[in-house]
Amino acid sequence: MTVGLVWLGSALAMVALWAFAMRVRNVGYVDVGWAGLMALAALLVGVVGEGSPMSRGLVAMFGSVWGARLCLHLLHRVLNEEEDGRYRALRAEWNGSPAKFFAFFQLQAVVVALFALPFIAAADNGVYHLTGWTALAVLVWLGAMAGESLADRQLARFRADASNAGKTCRIGLWGWSRHPNYFFEWLHWFAYVCLAVGGDLFWLSLVGPVLMFAFLYRVSGIPWTEKQAERSRGEDYRRYQREVSAFFPWPPRKSSPSLE
Template identity: 45%
Template structure:
């Protein structure tokens, strides 16, 4: 199947899915469940492209496996974190700011997730349609980057989860493990994950398109919906977080400043 046709199928499926999730949150009044759905669905898009793609079988297999496992791990983590809990502060803020227009604006916010997913899915589309197998060195690099990024993000998520589970840390700032060196090590490894598909795409005419997903992810986390919104509420509501911001790198792990 041509790549454009595969992308159209993915687009239609995502629009339908996020429209259904929007209708669901109208009843649950918890838009935070869009986060795990986003991760799971994007992993499925990777498998879709690999299945419909006409490229090298090895590149397609690595793309499908990488996207599926990444999406399953992240989506399951977010589901466990959000299910049965109050709505994330970011979405509560949107509802308060949008007032009576919250329902309609939330619909378009959910559709924005479709646009972001389609742009990120370029990382899966390009290697699924490469005509020749990637060089062994590039494949090994892609696998190493993927393992380091997914394992690192899982470690950061586990360290924060264990820290929060201890009632003694209820109002404390997490500075254990990776969180001593970065305020958002999970976000850092999330950005690194998208670099793996660049290595799988090197040597193809359209390989440079795979530079977009990691740049887009870093921009969203650093400037839009990730760090800015999260830290605004954390700095106001958690004692010691302002000091944590002054001494600790925002994204890239680095020894803390004194």
């Protein structure tokens, strides 16, 4: 029932957002909408969940703060930059087809509903007192939020310097992972796994990290982003790919001289 409400509300919101995005010719608003709808989904689940007040309250706080921060961060980028190169490439491939973009926006509504499942699993837990798993959930959430926020700030500062145009960011976390923002976004979903431990719907909480890893690593995250980076930064980015881990933070390695 709850996941159906999340999907229906998201589908209606995405219709309006699709119409607006087509008018202003910026598909980047789909990401803003997805993050904002995830925040609202967490609040809804926190209200209608069947678990303890503590479980429902933590889900509402974790999901809404995470989603709202991401939503505002993406909105700032969309309002102040041209349409993301990934979506420009998609627009060219689809010849700007409004119908195809409508389906794309509606797919995001389905994704919102799928990612609401970990919220539901965690909010269903009936535990009324703090446990070690609760404490671990808070630590995971705080670490993920701090890491993702830091990565976003480091990249924003790098991109704000005109002298870095056409170059690849390697400062801070970006020297250890090509996508530290994605890594910490994935890590965030383990907070709900920890909150759901002991609950009847624990298995549903695993949808978050498993599905997010699949999307980020194999579907629309790293593959799309790296194709655009290769188009815009060429050999500089290909060397970055050889030297820096794609996802998990790890000390950088040096390219073989034969590859330079």
